[in-house]
Amino acid sequence: MRAERGVRARVMVLSGEALAGSAWREAELSLDGGIRVRFIKAGSPAGEDFFSFSSIVDLGFRVPPYLDAKEAFAIRFGDRTLVIAPGDNPLIYSREEFEDFTHAVFEALLRGRPAFFWGGEEGTGWGRGYLWVVGRGKLLLVGPTGAPVLSFSSVIRANVETVGDKKAWFFERYTPTGVATVYVHLPERSTRLFVLRYLARFLGGAGYLPNIADEFPEVLKDITLPPISAEEREVLMALMSGIDPLELPGMLRMESRRVEEIYDRLIKKGLLRLVGIRKIVEPTPLAEASLKLEEGEADEKG
Missing domain, CATH: 1.10.10 (Arc Repressor Mutant, subunit A)
Structure with a gap:
């Protein structure tokens, strides 16, 4: 993937909850079990930093307006926050590659995460599957053999329901034979958060998102609402x-x-x-x- 070979971006590393930090710096970003940041000054290497995927707390949230960063993408790693943004010079920066990079970060976080699914039929139990990403905006839940169970882009309605001892997302979605339903249980809180952030960024907010995001007020606050005439x-x-x-x-x-x-x-x-x-x-x-x-x-x- 182009993003894994490196993408040029403006970078700011912030610390603390107040998001106080330094000025913007030029850097080359790549993925290697995390995000490797190689700083550049006057065209020459100027040190590097590394942010491990295992330390990610949240990502894709709205940054404070005083940062003056259009199209900024923020990732929180414990007490540090990495903010990256494309620059204005098309000879140096590529917005397409920048979007590829942000998508690759989500893909690395979500790919293979455990998920359980149930069709709602009496006498049947929960199936075990995992999440998979096959392209920008194409997040899937697949079964143990890799067969797709759910494409999140096909969902038309969603709610949170309790099934036995599990909190689950209940989805109605389009299928070739009509509308079908499925319950999805994501056992890890971080997985649920990352999925919501992914849907908000790459599925235009997904019309059903507010119905399943109550667990995360920060996601509801950050949902990008489309402008209307x-x-x-x-x-x-x-x-x-x-x-x-x-x-x-x-x-x-x-x-x-x-x-x-x-x-x-x-x-x-x-x-x-x-x-x-x-x-x-x-x-x-x-x-x-x-x-x-x-x-x-x-x-x-x-």
Whole structure:
């Protein structure tokens, strides 16, 4: 993978909960059981540092605005936080390779992590599987033989449920034969956190994410909500008030084709999901979170 051969980035190493640290430095990053940082000054080597994967506490969280770092990616290792970001000069930095690198970090953390699954049938027990990543945004749960059990990108609804002595994520997802359900139990807390962070970064927030992230308030706080236009907001609010999606064009005095185009945009943003043919849609938990955030920001400004 290109990222494993090295990626050029700006780097800042912060310490303590206050995230106080030094200035940005140039560095070459590579993966080798962790993240190896080779600092560069005036084009020459200027020392190096190493951050082990085994020490990662959290990653992909929002960094303080005073760092002035667009597209920054932060990883917390105990009492140190590594913040990396691409620079502006396309002759030196590659945003594509930077994204490859951040994805490779997640892949190294998630690949092979244990997971249990159950289809909900009486008389059957939990199957044992593991997580696998086959591409950007393509996180799978596979069975003991490597056969896919669940693609997280196929999920349309999700909740947290208790099954016996296990806390599990309950998923409804699309399959070639229709909609099916599966319970997923991730025994390690860190795995659950890393999966949520992965979905937030590489699946556009995943419309169902707020329903399974209550265990991690910091994830809920950091969920990146897609921007919506005034027109999209009007349609969302109408749907959330209970208006039938087939009657909405008449209620809002809009052409059906125009409303369907708005539905398509909101589906792509993870704010609506299809629940039937002929554009039968309903808002996702992410839509509710988006509108609540807008209301909260309006209250603060008021």
